[in-house]
Amino acid sequence: MKVTLVVFSGDMDKVMAAFNIAIGAASMGIEATMFFTFWGINVLKRPNPPSKAKGFIRSMLSMMSPASAHKLPLSRLNMLGMGPLMMKKLMKQYKMPDVPEMISLAKNGGVKLIACTTTMELMGVSKDQLIDEVDKLAGVATYLSKASEANINLFV
Amino acid sequence: MKVTLVVFSGDMDKVMAAFNIAIGAASMGIEATMFFTFWGINVLKRPNPPSKAKGFIRSMLSMMSPASAHKLPLSRLNMLGMGPLMMKKLMKQYKMPDVPEMISLAKNGGVKLIACTTTMELMGVSKDQLIDEVDKLAGVATYLSKASEANINLFV
Amino acid sequence: MKVTLVVFSGDMDKVMAAFNIAIGAASMGIEATMFFTFWGINVLKRPNPPSKAKGFIRSMLSMMSPASAHKLPLSRLNMLGMGPLMMKKLMKQYKMPDVPEMISLAKNGGVKLIACTTTMELMGVSKDQLIDEVDKLAGVATYLSKASEANINLFV
Numbered sequence: 001m002k003v004t005l006v007v008f009s010g011d012m013d014k015v016m017a018a019f020n021i022a023i024g025a026a027s028m029g030i031e032a033t034m035f036f037t038f039w040g041i042n043v044l045k046r047p048n049p050p051s052k053a054k055g056f057i058r059s060m061l062s063m064m065s066p067a068s069a070h071k072l073p074l075s076r077l078n079m080l081g082m083g084p085l086m087m088k089k090l091m092k093q094y095k096m097p098d099v100p101e102m103i104s105l106a107k108n109g110g111v112k113l114i115a116c117t118t119t120m121e122l123m124g125v126s127k128d129q130l131i132d133e134v135d136k137l138a139g140v141a142t143y144l145s146k147a148s149e150a151n152i153n154l155f156v
Numbered sequence: 157m158k159v160t161l162v163v164f165s166g167d168m169d170k171v172m173a174a175f176n177i178a179i180g181a182a183s184m185g186i187e188a189t190m191f192f193t194f195w196g197i198n199v200l201k202r203p204n205p206p207s208k209a210k211g212f213i214r215s216m217l218s219m220m221s222p223a224s225a226h227k228l229p230l231s232r233l234n235m236l237g238m239g240p241l242m243m244k245k246l247m248k249q250y251k252m253p254d255v256p257e258m259i260s261l262a263k264n265g266g267v268k269l270i271a272c273t274t275t276m277e278l279m280g281v282s283k284d285q286l287i288d289e290v291d292k293l294a295g296v297a298t299y300l301s302k303a304s305e306a307n308i309n310l311f312v
Numbered sequence: 313m314k315v316t317l318v319v320f321s322g323d324m325d326k327v328m329a330a331f332n333i334a335i336g337a338a339s340m341g342i343e344a345t346m347f348f349t350f351w352g353i354n355v356l357k358r359p360n361p362p363s364k365a366k367g368f369i370r371s372m373l374s375m376m377s378p379a380s381a382h383k384l385p386l387s388r389l390n391m392l393g394m395g396p397l398m399m400k401k402l403m404k405q406y407k408m409p410d411v412p413e414m415i416s417l418a419k420n421g422g423v424k425l426i427a428c429t430t431t432m433e434l435m436g437v438s439k440d441q442l443i444d445e446v447d448k449l450a451g452v453a454t455y456l457s458k459a460s461e462a463n464i465n466l467f468v
Contacts, residue, residue: 021296
C-alpha cells in the first residue's frame with residue numbers, strides 16, 4: 001500500500017490536509033510521496049531565498065506569491081491575511097502543528113517531498129530557493145510511475 | 157470495488173459533485189464512504205445546532221461558516237449568495253436533488269458519512285451539532301484504512 | 313495501468329495540470345480518460361457556439377462563464393483576466409502549450425475526452441456547442457466503470 005499526493009494548491013488549509021494524510025500514512029508504515037506543483041511550489045520555498053526570479057512577469061508572480069510555508073493564504077475566509085493568522089492561533093491553542101512543523105514531521109516519518117520541474121521552470125524558481133527538505137526535482141513521468149504503484153492517489 | 161471521497165470543500169457545487177459520485181456508486185452496488193473534513197464539516201451541521209462554538213476565534217469561524225447543508229456557497233460566481241440561489245432554482249427546475257436531498261439519497265443507498273474528529277476539535281464543532289445521518293466520527297487512520305481497500309479515492 | 317481525471321474545475325491552471333498528467337500518461341502508453349463536469353465543461357466549448365442557452369438563469373450562467381478553452385480564468389491571481397494573460401505570455405515564452413494546444417496533444421496521444429451529460433442538462437449546453445474533439449457524452453455510471461479499471465483516479 002502506498003500513497004501519493006499532488007499538492008497543486010498553495011492554500012494553507014489544503015496543504016495542511018495533504019500533510020495530515022501523508023503524516024498519517026507514514027505513522028502507519030505506509031510509503032507516502034508528495035508532488036508539489038504550481039501554487040504548491042510555494043510550500044517548498046525558503047523563507048529568505050538567495051536569488052530572485054528573472055523577467056518581468058516572473059518577478060510579478062514571485063512578488064504576489066507567498067514567500068514560504070510560513071506565509072500561505074487560506075482557500076476561504078483569507079480576509080487579507082487575517083484568516084491564516086486566526087487559523088494559526090487556533091492551531092497553536094489546540095497544539096496542532098503548523099505547515100513548517102508538518103514538513104519536519106513528514107520528513108521524520110520518511111515522506112518524500114518532490115518539487116515539480118515544469119513549475120520551477122515556468123515560475124522561475126531555482127533549486128537554491130527551495131528548502132533542504134526537498135528530496136528530488138522531477139516531472140510528470142516520475143509522478144506517474146510512483147502513482148502507478150500506489151492505490152491512494154489524491155490531487156489537492 | 158470501493159469508493160472513498162475526502163470532502164474537504166464546503167462549496168455547494170463541489171459537494172454536489174462528490175455526492176453524485178457516491179450516490180452513483182451506491183446505485184451500482186459499490187460501497188462508498190465520504191469523509192467530511194475542514195470546510196466540508198459544514199455539510200454535516202444541523203440547521204439549528206443546540207450549542208455554540210466556544211472561544212473568540214472559533215465563534216468568528218462559526219459565524220462566518222455556512223450554518224448547514226442548506227446554506228453552502230458556490231466555488232465560483234457566489235455573488236454574495238445570489239449564485240447558490242440561482243443554482244438551486246435551476247436544479248429544482250430540472251428536478252435535480254439539492255444537497256440535503258442528496259444526503260438522504262446517499263444514506264438510503266448505504267453511503268457511509270464520516271465526520272473528521274481533528275476538524276471538529278479545531279473548529280469547535282461538537283457531536284450534537286451534527287445531523288443524525290452521520291455514521292461515525294473518525295480521524296485520518298480510519299480514512300487511510302478505508303481508502304487502502306478502495307481503488308477510487310478522490311479528494312474534493 | 314490506467315488514469316482517469318474528473319475535471320470539475322474550469323480554472324486554467326488546474327485544467328493545465330490535469331492535461332499535463334493525461335498527456336504524460338498517454339506518452340508513457342497509459343490509457344487516460346478525462347471527464348469534464350460542472351465548470352470543467354467550459355473547456356470543451358467551441359469558441360463560437362451555434363446556439364445559446366435557454367431560460368433566464370441558464371443565460372446568465374452562460375454569460376458569466378468562459379466562452380471556451382481560450383478564455384479560462386486562473387484559480388488564484390486572476391486579477392480580472394490580467395493573470396491568465398500573463399500566464400499565457402509566460403507559457404509562450406517558455407514554449408509551453410496552452411489549453412487549446414493541450415487538447416490537441418491529448419487527442420493525438422489517444423486521451424479520451426468525455427463531457428458530463430448531467431452538467432450539460434443543468435447548464436443548458438447542447439452537443440453542437442462542444443468542440444469536435446469530444447469523444448463521448450456520458451454520466452457518472454460511465455465514469456465509475458472507467459475509474460474502477462484504473463488505479464490513478466484524480467479529481468481536479
